[in-house]
Amino acid sequence: MKDATIPPEQRWLLLIHQLPSKPAYFRVKIWRRLQRIGAVAVKSTVYALPANAETQEDFGWLLKEILEGGGEAMVCEARLIDGLSDAQAHALFDAARDDDYEAIANEVRLLSVEAEAAASAEERAEVRSQTVRLRKRLADIATIDFFGATGRLSAESLITELEHRLAEDADMIEEHARVPSLEPDDLKGRIWVTRKGVHVDRIACSWLIRRFVDPNAIIRFVPGKGYVPNPGEIRFDMFEGEITHEGDHCSFEVLLTRAGLDDRALQAIAEIIHDIDLKDAKFGREEAAGIASLIAGICAANPQDEQRLVEGGPIFDNLYQYFRAKRG
DSSP: OOOTTSOOOOOEEEEEEEOOSOOHHHHHHHHHHHHHTTOEEEETTEEEEEOSHHHHHHHHHHHHHHHHTTOEEEEEEESSBTTBOHHHHHHHHHHHHHHHHHHHHHHHHHHHHHHHHOOSHHHHHHHHHHHHHHHHHHHHHHHTOTTOOTHHHHHHHHHHHHHHHHOOSHHHHHHTOOOOOOOGGGGTTOEEEEESSOOHHHHHHHHHIIIIIOTTOEEEEEOSSSOOOOTTEEEBSSTTOSBOOBTTBOHHHHHHHHTTOOOHHHHHHHHHHHHHHHOSOSSOOTTHHHHHHHHHHHHHHOOSHHHHHHHHHHHHHHHHHHHHHHHO
């Protein structure tokens, strides 16, 4: 009998193609199509997608277009991508989407500055129009975010915050309303849920939960997309989660506030996590680069999420004691 705890083996679709050298616009056209459907290059002429009915159709149409344009192409299904583990392949897709999300987040930040300076009705209308455009771009990227890249949280929260600022009536505010806030007492005796493949923000949040909120907290790791929460669960650092990115704040910062933890040492750690996770150098913490490298090393050496928490905990324990001593 097959063990239900073992995840199903990932299936991949590979597009292997060769394009004619001319016309140049045809090569650009195919490249743009590959970007639009979310394919990533695993070799110079080999692109991959996770196998499902929609991606099969996307590659099918692209195959037809390449052949009609005088190129050569074939689509095949594989259990493994040559030279890459499934985790490494997932990381390629996440990195591509994180780049897309970061580009949107940067545009939203610039647009927020324009919104503050907008004096006329025409200027405010233009900002609203650009915000709608960015919201649509974000939705388009989310459809090809196959494994739930972290960058979506920041981009989503920044757009939502801007939409709140621009809202002219209660209906728009309600449409993009935040998840109801939780009181500190609501955080005890709960099951905490976050996305698989934890990294700096989720590792730090888990440490904060077990060290300062609830030492006996149960933390579960679930798929980043399509997860339906059970009653009583608290989702953190997840899209639509109860505790996640809000505006220009990472999940650790939000959790610190919701838990009512007024501690300068924890605030210093929050600034480091912010600079690493949002990559905006808001606080300019000199410790960020070193902590980021340590966490990256832990993640590279430990594929299991719980082990990443075990290895990451002492880093934040020591960092907390350092800032406590420094304050003293």
